[in-house]
Amino acid sequence: MPTTANAKPFNLLRWFGWLSPLLIAGMALANAWLISSFLNAQLFQREASITRDFVHNILLADGSLEYLAHPDDPTLKDRFRNTADHLNTMRDALRTNVFGSTGTIIWSSDKSLVGQRFTDNDELEEAMRGQLVVHAGQISEEHREKPEHVGLDPSIHFFVESYIPVKRPGSGEVIGVIELYKAPLALTEAIQAGRRQVLLSALGSALALYLGLYGLIRRADSTIKRQHSRLVEAETLAVVGELTSSVAHNLRNPLASIRSSAELSLESPGEDCSEQARDIIREVDRISDRVSELLTFSAAHDPQPGPVRLDRLLEACCADHAPAFERRGQRLTFANEVTNPVIDGDPALLRQAFHSLLSNAGEAMGDGGRCTVTLRPAAGTRCRIDIADTGSGIAAEAGQQMFRPFFTTKHKGLGLGLPLAKRIVERFGGEIRISGVPGEGTLVSLLFPAR
Secondary structure (H helix, E strand, C coil): CCCCCCCCCCHHHHHHHHHHHHHHHHHHHHHHHHHHHHHHHHHHHHHHHHHHHHHHHHHHHHHCHHHHHCCCHHHHHHHHHHHHHHHHCCCCCCEEEEECCCCCEECCCHHHCCCCCCCCCHHHHHHHCCCCEEEEEEEECCHHHHHHHHHCCCCEEEEEEEEEEEEEECCCCCEEEEEECCCCHHHHHHHHHHHHHHHHHHHHHHHHHHEEEEEEEEHHHHHHHHHHHHHHHHHHHHHHHHHHHHHHHHHHHHHHHHHHHHEEEECCCCCCCHHHHHHHHHHHHHHHHHHHHHHHHHHHCCCCEEEHHHHHHHHHHHHHHHHHHHHCCCCEEEEEECCCEEEEEHHHHHHHHHHHHHHHHHHHHHCCCCEEEEEEECCEEEEEEEEEECCCCHHHHHHCCCCCCCCCCCCCCCCCCCHHHHHHHHHCCCCCEEEEECCCEEEEEEEEEEC
């Protein structure tokens, strides 16, 4: 059994992508089959009802209706001949049987059946009780070998066998049954057209339903992942907050004392310890910067955005970092291509983000490296800041984790510079993108909505 730590995360989008088409398609086909079966039954019933009305009208018009009750009457028999001619010429009729009141066939298009009586015919018995009985189905290859189907048009795929009760007017007494076996071509075409329409409609509805649900699930999956990431970040921040309060109170005061002692040693006569003192001051400042990053990252600031001139802020940040770049033999240049670039933000927080990005660029480059900061217009009313360096670049496997707190590729880094910059930039409606090629450099792009 896999442990919770080793279990693979549930992929909602993948499961929905392969499982939902099966379920939706299955339900669509089942509904299409049910609707088609219902429509077919209604069409068959309608065909039988029309035929019943037609037969009743013929019997009444010819005055031969009583022949079914008195098949031996010669006068009625002569009248029925006209009815028989109409029955023989009915469209799509393959066989016609006329049953008397006793259940004996008194007339048939197949002369060999006249005089026979079938005692095991359930449909006939039900019709004798006054019910219109319709038996319909599809003509299979085996059925085509029956005598009724010999020479039948191959395009005809359905048959309708109707048992029509003939009732005496007034009393409603059943005096006979007429069995019609038909293979209606028009009905076959209507059924096939209906099946196609129902199938196409079902498949189209299933596709629309799948695409709609897929869009919702995809958005839900993205939202869940984003909220999960925020939850993890919030838990991390909670730990950072506790850690920060401890670090800030327990380190800042000793660091201040150490730095003061180092500064006094630089001013005291005697043994020259200036190099060691400068090392102490530099390391103390580095630790102090890390503590400041922790405090800034974990603090729940609620700044009030105001107008900020990006060109002036970037120029000031570049000026602050210029001496550090010069000490490492690096070049730092700033170019502005936007007139009056004003955004809504907090100058202190934005300065902290720019300082983190410029510090990363300087530390990533060796001697003689070059870093270019460019402020240019972007699509719409946005401003874009590109910070490009010629440093070591970013490995592909590290690019996906650069904004994760405490992830760092530097030996002495804390891993909060980029996450801090990302939080600040997104707080003011911006976005940050990072790309790079190992050994060639890194490009960090920031987009801000301009006022």
